[in-house]
Amino acid sequence: MCGIVALFLKNQALEPELGALFEPMLVSMTTRGPDSAGFAIYGDEVAAARIKVTLRHPDARYDWKALANALRGVDAQLEWFQNAIVAVFKLSTDEEKVRAWLTSNAPDVRVLSVGRSIEILKDVGLPADISRRFGLARMQGSHIIGHTRMATESAVTLQGSHPFSTGLDLCLVHNGSLSNHNRLRALLQRQGLDFETDNDSEVAAGYLTWRLMNGDSLQKALEAALTDLDGFFTFAIGTRDGFAVLRDPIACKPAVLAETADYVAMGSEYRALVSLPGIESAKVWEPEPAQVYVWERQH
Amino acid sequence: MKTFDLSSQSVRELNQALHDQARALTEADWIVRNPGGAHSVACGLDQDLRVTIEGHCGYYCAGMNQRAHVVVNGNAGVGLAENMMSGFVRVRGDASQSAGATAHGGLLVIEGNASARCGISMKGVDIVVKGDVGHMSAFMGQAGRLVVCGDAGDALGDSLYEARLYVKGTVRSLGADCIEKAMREEHVAELRELLERAGIDADASAFRRYGSARRLYNFKVDNASAY
Numbered sequence: 001m002c003g004i005v006a007l008f009l010k011n012q013a014l015e016p017e018l019g020a021l022f023e024p025m026l027v028s029m030t031t032r033g034p035d036s037a038g039f040a041i042y043g044d045e046v047a048a049a050r051i052k053v054t055l056r057h058p059d060a061r062y063d064w065k066a067l068a069n070a071l072r073g074v075d076a077q078l079e080w081f082q083n084a085i086v087a088v089f090k091l092s093t094d095e096e097k098v099r100a101w102l103t104s105n106a107p108d109v110r111v112l113s114v115g116r117s118i119e120i121l122k123d124v125g126l127p128a129d130i131s132r133r134f135g136l137a138r139m140q141g142s143h144i145i146g147h148t149r150m151a152t153e154s155a156v157t158l159q160g161s162h163p164f165s166t167g168l169d170l171c172l173v174h175n176g177s178l179s180n181h182n183r184l185r186a187l188l189q190r191q192g193l194d195f196e197t198d199n200d201s202e203v204a205a206g207y208l209t210w211r212l213m214n215g216d217s218l219q220k221a222l223e224a225a226l227t228d229l230d231g232f233f234t235f236a237i238g239t240r241d242g243f244a245v246l247r248d249p250i251a252c253k254p255a256v257l258a259e260t261a262d263y264v265a266m267g268s269e270y271r272a273l274v275s276l277p278g279i280e281s282a283k284v285w286e287p288e289p290a291q292v293y294v295w296e297r298q299h
Numbered sequence: 300m301k302t303f304d305l306s307s308q309s310v311r312e313l314n315q316a317l318h319d320q321a322r323a324l325t326e327a328d329w330i331v332r333n334p335g336g337a338h339s340v341a342c343g344l345d346q347d348l349r350v351t352i353e354g355h356c357g358y359y360c361a362g363m364n365q366r367a368h369v370v371v372n373g374n375a376g377v378g379l380a381e382n383m384m385s386g387f388v389r390v391r392g393d394a395s396q397s398a399g400a401t402a403h404g405g406l407l408v409i410e411g412n413a414s415a416r417c418g419i420s421m422k423g424v425d426i427v428v429k430g431d432v433g434h435m436s437a438f439m440g441q442a443g444r445l446v447v448c449g450d451a452g453d454a455l456g457d458s459l460y461e462a463r464l465y466v467k468g469t470v471r472s473l474g475a476d477c478i479e480k481a482m483r484e485e486h487v488a489e490l491r492e493l494l495e496r497a498g499i500d501a502d503a504s505a506f507r508r509y510g511s512a513r514r515l516y517n518f519k520v521d522n523a524s525a526y
Contacts, residue, residue, distance in 0.1 A: 250415075251434075254396075269358075
């Protein structure tokens with residue numbers, strides 16, 4: 001069992017309150033997932049030529065300032081800040097160069113997310129503790145996807161916690177279990193993808209990364225997932241402009257959607273949505289099996 | 300009339316109070332406010348109580364009900380009225396999957412839609428859904444009646460034993476061993492009575508009837524080589 005929550009703001013005036021609106025949603029799903037928790041928040045977007053990377057080191061006392069100083073060799077104009085045990089760097093370079101630089105200069109540093117808007121923050125522990133650690137309630141942004149994990153298929157580790165990055169500004173959270181992940185992982189490895197764990201959800205994320213890398217639209221990639229992924233899943237997928245929801249055709253993993261003039265929200269259970277303003281009069285419904293739902297803001 | 304507020308009191312306190320009242324039945328009418336999607340609201344009732352829940356409920360609402368009359372003015376989560384034995388449960392909104400699962404008796408009315416596996420393994424309950432039902436509804440149903448005023452999803456009545464299914468709209472597909480059967484006068488009559496009791500306005504003669512072809516009842520020795 002796991003919990004999934006997502007909140008997409010249609011009303012931009014609510015953006016300063018995104019974290020405050022979302023925190024009770026995430027914490028309400030503790031009973032579905034007390035092992036680990038995480039979220040991908042979208043906001044504080046950098047200019048088109050720049051990228052934002054969220055980094056994490058196993059040592060909580062890691063010297064991010066030293067890393068920042070060294071990284072100035074790559075980009076003298078870099079900006080950065082530390083949030084608890086992660087650090088966010090904004091750079092005028094591309095993903096490949098940052099990853100290559102990190103591999104040679106700071107191989108222990110893990111990249112949690114890359115994009116113009118996304119920041120993935122996650123850890124092992126109770127959702128309330130993790131929310132507090134990262135200061136979720138004070139965060140601003142346009143949309144956010146979260147996950148509370150009850151591990152059933154693999155170890156309780158940071159690497160096994162959600163959301164999983166699936167490309168620039170993309171992430172995936174999963175409730176369910178996949179039965180063909182070993183074979184699919186081997187196939188994706190032959191296609192050049194790297195995996196850190198034996199976790200099934202990481203394979204789902206890798207699969208989406210691979211489909212999108214090969215030119216699929218998000219809609220098309222998710223439709224293909226219905227054929228290629230065997231098992232149970234409710235997915236929420238974060239994109240730079242919004243989020244998507246997909247349930248497998250059997251649909252035994254729950255999902256509830258709610259929409260008002262101000263937001264679209266998703267939760268594993270209705271309980272996750274009760275703290276939202278105006279939920280009493282929101283349109284509340286259960287997403288259909290095997291149907292791709294996408295909400296994205298127009299530019 | 301007793302009012303219970305789940306924003307300040309627990310579900311356990313509510314259910315205990317309902318169970319305690321049931322014996323003496325000094326207080327038959329209850330209103331439950333702010334359910335907030337909580338699970339197991341009004342479970343295991345066994346006396347002639349009337350409970351109205353104002354808002355959306357979580358899993359297993361009105362489960363194992365006997366005799367009580369429960370109305371949800373909202374949606375209900377997974378396993379609504381599961382294993383109901385008798386009594387009446389009405390949901391004004393939608394119900395999530397497995398509504399009325401394994402229920403032995405009573406009447407369950409869903410005024411919105413019910414999702415997948417509505418009436419799974421039903422054992423004698425009557426279920427009336429004003430809207431649509433999702434896939435695998437009445438899966439392995441053994442007895443009782445499932446009435447769908449809207450459409451039914453894939454694999455309706457898969458591996459059905461003896462439950463009777465009435466659908467007014469379209470059926471996306473029938474499950475294994477489920478077939479359409481003739482809608483005779485006695486079926487129109489029992490459906491009319493059921494719709495009336497459910498308070499649902501629909502023309503009984505516009506429904507089609509589905510049931511078991513009874514080909515899966517016994518193991519056929521001819522199939523032994525398949526295993």
